[in-house]
Ligand SMILES: [Fe+2]
């Protein structure tokens with residue numbers, strides 16, 4: 001039996017449309033920062049699911065064609081499927097073709113992940129802060145400038161910036177602004193920059209990497225004698241902590257002497273208080289998945305301290321012998337209405353911008369949360385053996 005041409009077209013184009021929509025959805029979901037964005041924003045999630053469900057339309061029309069054998073239905077299925085294919089190819093093709101390459105920030109003294117940090121007189125002095133959000137209208141540019149100027153005055157062996165450098169990681173001018181101000185204010189201060197969820201948004205990590213990194217992995221270990229900084233690529237939550245990163249972390253921790261000082265860093269905080277996140281429809285704080293994924297590993301391998309950002313306030317938490325510091329206060333709008341109080345929290349402050357000053361010597365880690373005017377808001381000491 002010979003099929004009418006309109007029916008053959010309906011079958012071919014409907015199946016093609018279904019495949020194109022599903023492949024586009026999969027590709028979009030796999031882009032850096034997208035799965036976390038969908039998990040933490042109900043509206044984007046609804047749009048994404050709605051788009052993926054569009055693949056049901058050609059399927060329904062195709063089934064109707066096969067059942068009712070109508071020439072009009074065949075033509076409608078072919079027309080609709082062609083439209084969907086063209087929209088997908090044009091839209092996702094444009095997204096794919098966006099140039100996410102950039103130039104290395106040669107004006108900054110960026111150190112490589114493989115570099116061994118020198119310990120001077122048995123002492124290591126490091127500064128941490130995250131979430132400057134260059135490019136965000138709501139960021140406090142004055143506080144950010146004061147923090148950078150104050151950091152430049154100190155004898156830091158290294159300044160660590162813990163992500164969300166940009167407001168939107170696909171916008172190169174955000175980074176132009178960041179690099180210009182960092183080089184102007186920090187001078188030749190040694191700097192290491194890690195990525196946050198805003199930097200990673202919609203596949204933008206290659207741009208971040210080009211500017212601040214040297215063809216390196218996003219998770220790595222930096223050593224300074226018996227002090228080890230383990231940097232994880234956890235942007236939003238446990239979905240970023242996939243099996244390869246987990247295996248690497250456990251292997252790395254297992255290779256380190258238990259007496260050594262181990263500080264784990266990531267953009268995302270691990271323990272922390274938070275607010276009711278309307279966009280996500282849940283509390284932003286002590287995210288169960290990330291607590292379950294990371295805390296048992298830290299506890300099993302005697303990690304001394306985790307330092308994160310992502311929360312735009314300062315906090316100190318403790319759980320089962322491990323300390324957790326959060327310092328997402330480098331200029332991004334401070335979080336308000338902290339209605340969720342973490343049971344692990346021992347101190348927090350959401351009224352000041354600032355940074356965390358860390359001194360490691362003689363088996364102890366001294367922490368000082370410092371505000372943008374140089375006032376010490378909180379001191380804390382950890383015995384690191
Ligand atoms: Fe942020």
Ligand SMILES: [Fe+2]
Nearest residue numbers: 164196197310
């Ligand atoms: Fe963030």
